[in-house]
Amino acid sequence: MTLIKIISATAHNFKAHRDLIVTFGERTEITGDNAQGKSSILELISWTLYGTDVLGSKLDPTPTNYKYDIVKAELLLEVDGNQFLLGRGIEKNKATYYINEVPAKAGDFEEIVKSLFDRDLFLSLFNPTYFYTLHWSKQRELMMRFTTPPAAKEVFAEMSRLAPEQKFKDITLNPQAAKLQELTKKHIRPQLKEIHTKNKADKDTAYKRAQGKVEALEGQLLKLTEAPTDIEAVKAEDAELYVQIEALQQKIELADEPKRKRMVLESSLASAQQKVAAAKERYLKVHGEVISEECPTCKRALDLESIESVKANKEERKAPLRAEHDQAVTERKAIEANLASVELIDVSELIEQRNALEKLRDVTATAIHAQSIRAPLQTDLDKARSEETDTLASRNDSIFILEALKAYEAKEAELQAAKVQGMFTTLTISLFKEIKSTGEREPKFEIERDNKPYSKLSRSERAHAGIELAAVLSEMGEIIAPLAVDDSESVFRIKQPKGQLILVKAVEDQKLDIK
Incomplete structure (x- = not known):
């Protein structure tokens, strides 16, 4: 059984206490009017150990009604006969720590406190109200920590009973x-x-x-056209349409050949006609020349022989021009004859047939394409x-x-709780709550007194519930720790526990007094 005693506590500029030394006995009574700093003495203990108030919440102990230089608290503890002087302070807005009056690092300080006793257990024993502020799962864990859990085989069986x-x-x-x-x-x-x-x-x-x-x-998939019942038949129809379209296309292309030939001949004919016209123009120019009977230079009349010579020269120049013209006419006529022999084929009906087949093939091709997309999409969807x-x-x-x-933990807790329940006299453990909307039971953990949850108890009932809880936790955890009862004026017949008892009581018009 571990025995924890608080020998003394010292405060310097801690809240309302400029300088205070408290020596604790087996029973320590702290009395005084409101605002005399009674509860601060309890906080002095929890703040030195954990930097919190007695409910585990962060605490700022700096004074608000007077100037100060540093804040310092010291706690002399005795654990199983060994004494430890622990100190915590605030200097220049920085936290300071002391172990046996020697400055220490935060980690070393926290480690030694942790080695002395468990935080949740100590605070629950020192101020049982702390226990009731914990989450229900933490309460259950702390309460069941010191009972031997049932074997898994037993829990499985009880789950199935x-x-x-x-x-x-x-x-x-x-x-x-x-x-x-x-x-x-x-x-x-x-x-x-x-x-x-x-x-x-x-x-x-x-x-x-x-x-x-x-x-x-x-x-x-919904955006695709509806899948055909027989895709192979659609593919066969598409192939047949393709063959028919290709055949028509070949005929249309063959029909284009005379058209292209005619266009070439028409172009050649236009060139030939220009050639004939040019030859004719050259011939007529020579043919229309007037034979003069006098010399163009000296203006003397030409004799008959000279005139005949000029006429002969004109005829000589006309002959090749006439031949050129005749040749151009012959070429033109040959082109005209070829052009006349070219027969154009009307392909409008063939084009209409091809277009109609292509419209049909648009349907089959769309169905085939949709199916080609549908297959991998369907695979992806599957x-x-x-x-x-x-x-x-x-x-x-x-x-x-x-x-x-969750069911296992609830049943395990139920089996363990049955062992713990026998240790209580006025308290009972509730492990389930009913959900009104469904009627189902949901796991919880709540300690009740006279079938009332802690939150519904009066101040006096809460104090008695805390004292009984601390006694059971102390016995189960084999640890004796100081018990503090704040507002003890509302509680009658407080039995001395196995360890130290600290009673805080409000007395009207009385200054702070510690006995």
Whole structure:
């Protein structure tokens, strides 16, 4: 049994106390009117150890009604006969720490305090109200810490029990217990909780993504044309249409040949006509020349022989021009004859047939293209649906396991609580609360007095509930620690506990007094 005693506490500029030394006995009574600093003495102890008030909340101990240089608190403790002088201060807005009056680092100070006793347990014993401020799961953990947990086999069986009178050997594990029994062969329960808490969170996100992917792929498939009942028949029809279109196209292209030939001949004919016209113009120019009977230079009359010579020269020049003109006319006529022989073919009907077939093929080609897109889309959709299903299954599996762990913890607490319950005289442990909307029971942990939760108790009832709780915790944890009762004027018949008792009582018109 660990014995903790507070020998003395010293305050310098701590709240209302400029300088204060308190020596504690087995029973210490602190009395005085309001605002005399009675409760601050209790805070002096918790602040020195943890930097908090007696409820574990952060505390600022600096004075507000007078000037100060430093704040310092010291606590002389005795733990199992060994004394420790611990100090905490504020100097120039910085925290300071002392161990046996030697300055220490924060980590070293916290480590020595931690080695002396557990924080939650000490504060719950020193000021039981602290226990009731903890979360219910922390209260349960602290209360059950000193009881031997039941064997997993027993918990699994009790989870699955169908009737109080059912024999242990006749119990068949329910799905939750059977699942946990199998899983705990590989992992301990805290590991399972960590694994499946993370997996549930991951799968919650992954499931939303998978749902979105499925919806997107389904939307893309809906936008495609309706799938034909026989895609192979559509492909065959498309191939046949292609053959027919190609055949018509060849005929249309053959019909274009005379047209191209005619265009070439028409171009050649235009050139030939220009050539004939040019030859004719040159011939007519010579043909229209007037033969003069006098010399153009001296103006003397030409004799008959000279005139005949000039006429002969004109005829000589006309002959090749006439031949050139005749040749050009011959070439033109040949082109005209070829042009006349070219027969144009009317392909308008063929084009109409081809266009009609191409419209039909647009339908088949669209269906084939849609099917080519549909196939991989459908594959992706099937895969996405499978992933969605697998993700949901994994998520639900983790939810089931987490619920099973919760049920296990609740049953384990129930079995342990049965052991603790016998240690109380006026208090009872409530492990479940009913959800009004569903009628289901949800795990909780609450210590009640006369079937009333702590929050509904009067000041006196709370004090008695705290004193009884501290006595049980002390016995279970095998630790005797000082017990402080604030506002003790509302509590009658306070029995001396095994350890020190500190009573704080308000007395009207009285200055602070410590006995």
